[in-house]
Amino acid sequence: MQQSSIISEKSKIGNNVEIGHFSIIEDNVEIGNNVTIGHHTIISKGTIIEDNVTINDHTLIGKQPMKQQKQQLPSIIGRNTKIGAFVVIYSGAIIGKECFIADQASIRENVSIGNYTTIGRNAAIENNTSIGNKVSIQTNVYITAFSHISDQAFIAPGVITSNDPTAARSKTPIKLKGVNVEYGGRIGAGAVILPGINIRQEGFAAAGSIVTRDVAENIIVAGCPAKKLKSLPANQKLNNILT
Template sequence: MFYAGSKIANTMFGNYNVVFNDVLMDSCTIGNHTYIQKRTTLFNADIGKFCSIASGVSIGPGVHKMDGVSTHPVFYLKNTPLAKIYCDKDSFMPSKRTTIGHDVWIGEKAVILDGVTIGTGAIIAAGSVVTKDVAPYAVVGGVPAKKIKFRFEEREIDLLLKSEWWDYAEDWFDKNAYLMLDIEKFKLYLKELNNKN
């Protein structure tokens, strides 16, 4: 489902996605059930399934060359859309691919810098600036973002990652959605499943 005012280019979507008003997106892949709230910008990113992206988020905003006399792109990017260029070739890569795992919640107005990897199950607090990779199921916040805590104990994180529940069939969720509300019930389900195999 796509709301008015969004501009999307070179992007592949999964199933059951929702993109709200005034989203700007280019060169991304978006997994099943992921939604993106209004006024968010996403560039050059792979985003997993079941992600919740709040409004005003910026993912992969681009970087400038910092080791030259000037940081201005007219000196190092031939194809930058500016009025006059002073170079005949690109001598810097202004964007790196950003990777967001599955079931990641990114709070309002967070910024995820280019090339960062956010692990599955992570939570990014509102207003955070993420400059480094984030471990699976970590909760991070601040400028720059730092780990606050993990959502679960290590053995539970390993169990969830190994389960790859985000790849379960749609009919499984239709029948078992209640398990997603209680980690103890989900762990019991996985234990029973392993006993059957």
Template structure:
């Protein structure tokens, strides 16, 4: 048998299924969905019409943290929902409990953990890691190998360059005190973060801030200001010609 489709799965019109694909109980595939070879669609996952799931992707899997992990799995975690017209790359892993908006691209080898919200027309590049409880606004772009830590928030039209690292724990896993302070960065509308920059726990990158490559942001920034250095310091205003049209 080249594929396995549970009898309770609902498959729309014009759906194309690759070889050795598994569609589990209660999954819903909208019209004109394309599913590649060796794909697993876990139970109850919803895939919007016209979306493409590439070879070897795993969508809707339950999280299974280590025994020592601080993450607790909700037994009532809702199904993964993938919007219309999305492209989910090869070898991606998308967890149950997240919602992916319309026309989102998740590139090869990326993963998105549980309880994340990704709004419409977002680009998540190759090898990007999005941890649990992350919010990503519409038309945001996250490029290759960036790391978006748990409890981060990226607003609309944010740009995250390759290799950016975000952090959420100043105690790095030591002491019970850390649980009161765990918080990822907030990156406000239109802000841009350059390659290999590091955002420390809880910082707020203000609207239209520009963070230079390699900078370490350890405090909140001012709007429409260029920051560079370790630690990051304000250099000059962002030129008016580079600001978003409002």
């Protein structure tokens, strides 16, 4: 631990922990064993970091939302997870074990991420979203609030999702509707998914699609607006790949 860092006496630090220069560990933080924290990193109060986690430089974990007065629950980072540089993880976010969070990613409050999941560089995961196990969300993806991404889903670079069907033109408050990607669902590079869309089990929206309707199970859609292209080939089905 570097003398330039500030570590609260109320925090609990495990064995073999490395903390870089000018980092701050706030009150009631719990850090497990064999954890590495880079330079200029802030771990906000109450955060729990499990064993064998790596957090790179200039990262902030446990950020409180600026627009909410209510104190959020602490962040939890699961064991063996690696977090890149300039990442912001808000309070109330729960990251599972053996995840990889790339540089400049943003993960908002009340987000849950399962085990073995990848969040790519500069990806943004908005609030009140759940992401399953073994999910790949790649570079520059935007996952809108109130979304659900199930296990084994794949979201290619540059995908944009949305949740406001009125595009901010409603006189009265509306219920925002995020996207729902079921088990093994996939979205190709640069696709746009409109509010409330369901991509059913192993459905696939091809690259560049504008998806205005639900994508059926084991169906590939493409185009603007997206329409059925063909059924999913047998050699792309997960049960033929994972066994």
